[in-house]
Amino acid sequence: MAIFIDESTRLLVQGITGRDGSFHARQMMEYGTAVVGGVTPGKGGQRFEGPSGHAVPIFDTVRDAVAETGANTSIIYVPPAFAADAIMEAADAGIPFIVAITEGVPVLDMTRVYPYVRERGARLLGPNCPGVLAPGKAKVGIMPGQIAMPGPVGVVSRSGTLTYEVVYQLTRAGIGQSTCVGIGGDPIIGTNFIDCLAAFEADPETRAIVMIGEIGGTDEQNAAEYVKRHVTKPVIGFIAGQTAPPGRRMGHAGAIISGSAGTAAEKIQAFQDAGIRVMERPSDVVGLIREVL
Amino acid sequence: MNIHEYQAKELLRAHGVPVPPGEVATTPEEAERIASTFGGPVVVKAQVHAGGRGKAGGVKLAKDAAEAREHATRILGMQIKGLVVEKVLVTPAEDIASEAYVGIVVDRATRSPVFMVSREGGIDIEEVAATNPGAIHRLPVDTRYGLLPFQAHWLATRLYDDPAQQRACARIMRQLYNTFIDSGASLAEINPLITTPAGEVKAIDAKINIDDNELFRHPEIEALRDTSAEPPSETAAREAGLTFIQLDGNIGAVVNGAGLAMATMDLIKFYGGEPANFLDIGGSSNPEKVVNALRIITSDPHVRVICFNIFGGITRCDDVANGIVEATRRIQIGVPLVIRLTGTNEEKAVQILAEAGFSATTSMDEVVQKAVELAGAAKGNV
Numbered sequence: 001m002a003i004f005i006d007e008s009t010r011l012l013v014q015g016i017t018g019r020d021g022s023f024h025a026r027q028m029m030e031y032g033t034a035v036v037g038g039v040t041p042g043k044g045g046q047r048f049e050g051p052s053g054h055a056v057p058i059f060d061t062v063r064d065a066v067a068e069t070g071a072n073t074s075i076i077y078v079p080p081a082f083a084a085d086a087i088m089e090a091a092d093a094g095i096p097f098i099v100a101i102t103e104g105v106p107v108l109d110m111t112r113v114y115p116y117v118r119e120r121g122a123r124l125l126g127p128n129c130p131g132v133l134a135p136g137k138a139k140v141g142i143m144p145g146q147i148a149m150p151g152p153v154g155v156v157s158r159s160g161t162l163t164y165e166v167v168y169q170l171t172r173a174g175i176g177q178s179t180c181v182g183i184g185g186d187p188i189i190g191t192n193f194i195d196c197l198a199a200f201e202a203d204p205e206t207r208a209i210v211m212i213g214e215i216g217g218t219d220e221q222n223a224a225e226y227v228k229r230h231v232t233k234p235v236i237g238f239i240a241g242q243t244a245p246p247g248r249r250m251g252h253a254g255a256i257i258s259g260s261a262g263t264a265a266e267k268i269q270a271f272q273d274a275g276i277r278v279m280e281r282p283s284d285v286v287g288l289i290r291e292v293l
Numbered sequence: 294m295n296i297h298e299y300q301a302k303e304l305l306r307a308h309g310v311p312v313p314p315g316e317v318a319t320t321p322e323e324a325e326r327i328a329s330t331f332g333g334p335v336v337v338k339a340q341v342h343a344g345g346r347g348k349a350g351g352v353k354l355a356k357d358a359a360e361a362r363e364h365a366t367r368i369l370g371m372q373i374k375g376l377v378v379e380k381v382l383v384t385p386a387e388d389i390a391s392e393a394y395v396g397i398v399v400d401r402a403t404r405s406p407v408f409m410v411s412r413e414g415g416i417d418i419e420e421v422a423a424t425n426p427g428a429i430h431r432l433p434v435d436t437r438y439g440l441l442p443f444q445a446h447w448l449a450t451r452l453y454d455d456p457a458q459q460r461a462c463a464r465i466m467r468q469l470y471n472t473f474i475d476s477g478a479s480l481a482e483i484n485p486l487i488t489t490p491a492g493e494v495k496a497i498d499a500k501i502n503i504d505d506n507e508l509f510r511h512p513e514i515e516a517l518r519d520t521s522a523e524p525p526s527e528t529a530a531r532e533a534g535l536t537f538i539q540l541d542g543n544i545g546a547v548v549n550g551a552g553l554a555m556a557t558m559d560l561i562k563f564y565g566g567e568p569a570n571f572l573d574i575g576g577s578s579n580p581e582k583v584v585n586a587l588r589i590i591t592s593d594p595h596v597r598v599i600c601f602n603i604f605g606g607i608t609r610c611d612d613v614a615n616g617i618v619e620a621t622r623r624i625q626i627g628v629p630l631v632i633r634l635t636g637t638n639e640e641k642a643v644q645i646l647a648e649a650g651f652s653a654t655t656s657m658d659e660v661v662q663k664a665v666e667l668a669g670a671a672k673g674n675v
Contacts, residue, residue, distance in 0.1 A: 020607075080506060080509070081509065081510070103576075104506045105506060106477060106504055106506045106507045106510075107399050107479060107504050107506065107507075108399070108406075108436060108474065108477060108504065108507065110404070111399070111404060111405050111406065111435075111436040112436050112437050114404045115404075115435065115437065116437075130606075142606060142607055143606065144605070144606045144636055144637060147636070157552070158552065159550060159551065159552020159553065160550050160552065160553075160576075160606065161548075161549055161550030161552060161553040161604040161606060161608075162550060162552030162553040162555075162556050163552070164553075164604045164636065165553060165556070165604055165657060168604070168635065168636075185551060185552070187399055187401050187479075188399065188401060188404045212552070214551075214552055214555060215555070217401045218401070218402065219401065222402075238556075240552050240553075240555035240556045240559060241555040241558075241559070242559045242562065243540075243555075243558045243559050243561075243562045243568060244555060244558070244571070245538070245540065248538050248571075249505070250536075250538065250551055250554070250555055250571055251536045251550075251552075251554060251555075251571070251573040252551045252552070253504070253505070253506060255551060255552075255555070259419045260419065261419075264559075280563060281560055281563060281658065282556055282560075282657065283656075283657070283658050
């Protein structure tokens with residue numbers, strides 16, 4: 001098992017003819033993900049050429065695509081100005097799991113999107129996230145598949161490349177992952193740490209959890225509280241941004257210390273108070289995971 | 294993006310919020326002239342992107358135009374939290390009967406804009422939150438419906454007992470909300486919202502931060518950007534499509550991805566060094582970005598060594614390697630480069646670098662330790 005995606009994932013790619021969408025659609029197909037179609041308004045009826053001669057249909061609308069292909073997951077690569085509409089279109093068409101890769105979506109757009117998606121019973125991952133990878137099963141996103149291997153560790157993170165760093169360290173040490181989830185670096189995201197912790201706790205394949213947070217907001221503190229009450233599996237944590245100056249947006253829109261709130265120190269304290277072992281360096285993940293597995 | 298108080302007030306005024314008049318001066322003479330047109334006492338206020346202007350001596354009451362000139366002489370050119378004051382706002386002094394706080398921020402937990410209002414205005418809201426949290430009233434707004442009339446009324450009744458003032462305040466709540474939405478703000482604050490002895494309700498200080506992701510649909514807001522209020526290196530970085538933040542140390546860093554960039558800074562500190570910057574070259578792997586990154590970092594005279602930490606995913610390591618080689622041809626680097634590359638097209642990258650006389654590692658710990666060592670040695674030589 002894995003969380004959010006697995007071998008039964010039937011994936012639709014919104015923005016499949018764009019630069020990023022087409023590149024990553026092929027990468028996901030190569031990984032073995034069942035990409036069943038794409039959506040690009042105005043290009044309905046055409047076909048998208050994947051690797052090794054495999055082609056999938058392109059549709060004008062998500063509704064048409066779902067009706068034809070039975071897609072149960074959608075991934076969004078459309079530009080920021082159109083991302084909100086694309087997410088809502090997917091939710092309206094009944095897609096239960098929607099991954100938004102797009103970076104730079106206006107935060108106020110997300111204040112309208114989130115309740116819309118939720119009211120339709122769908123789960124949104126992102127935006128501004130690297131997606132989700134279930135090693136050996138499926139990849140829905142942009143994580144480099146070759147750095148991961150199947151195994152017992154669930155990884156959840158607000159970052160992209162920092163996640164790759166940790167996954168790479170684990171894989172090099174021969175420790176595999178059940179699922180790697182990037183929840184995204186924006187202030188308003190569809191799926192937070194707690195959602196992922198709950199899913200990992202319920203997933204029989206996952207035996208330990210790595211949680212990679214960063215400065216800004218209180219999602220890590222809330223997650224620590226949740227771990228204390230509801231998570232029986234061992235959790236180890238990392239917080240990026242210990243040397244970040246207050247009041248500056250550190251690349252991610254959500255990575256900002258506001259006044260005295262959202263510092264790395266308070267998050268690390270919250271982790272420790274909840275019994276979460278804290279990595280000082282990304283490379284500490286291997287030693288700590290070995291201790292708990 | 295931050296905008297100045299006077300710009301925030303213009304946005305509020307355009308949405309109907311009662312804001313006293315005011316004009317901006319860049320010289321003491323100008324401040325005097327503006328003060329004399331208002332007549333009577335004025336307030337001279339430093340326009341910088343920093344909190345605590347009052348405590349730093351950047352806000353002064355002047356009884357007449359001559360005194361306004363004196364205050365402006367002192368305030369213009371002063372530094373507040375490292376930022377030089379280049380403009381002052383001159384505005385008539387108001388008689389104040391009460392001071393309240395009104396703010397809207399995007400709240401992560403409720404995933405919506407949240408109003409915060411308090412009868413304790415004129416001081417930092419964080420201070421109120423720490424000392425008297427019960428004095429702050431919060432109200433999330435569903436942006437699909439906007440601020441509803443009953444909500445505006447509820448907020449107003451938290452702040453005022455007089456029905457006329459409640460009506461005036463409810464109107465201001467709607468106007469503030471519209472300003473927030475129309476300008477793509479992530480924060481909009483009126484502090485204080487005052488009442489005068491005559492019973493009027495007015496906004497006499499304001500702060501608005503804009504969500505950078507909204508700027509593409511608000512060119513009129515982008516035009517308010519004051520590049521003199523940021524280090525030139527940050528302006529250059531933004532124009533080159535890089536995310537760059539200047540820090541105080543001597544180890545420059547070039548990293549792909551914000552999380553890894555922060556973790557690299559932290560690791561520099563862990564091994565006893567001091568980062569000179571945060572720099573994220575982003576996901577696209579254009580060699581030109583690397584050239585620009587090196588140009589910006591080498592313009593900082595404190596930098597003793599530059600540390601590359603690249604984890605290739607979308608970013609291709611060979612593109613970064615080409616950028617490094619290209620940069621050494623075009624600009625004088627003058628300090629050692631230490632390089633870590635792993636992931637997509639790593640082998641190609643190592644070969645490109647080797648041909649140009651550079652070596653690279655695949656370990657983040659190793660490259661950072663090396664950088665700290667070189668920075669320390671360089672310091673010892675000075």
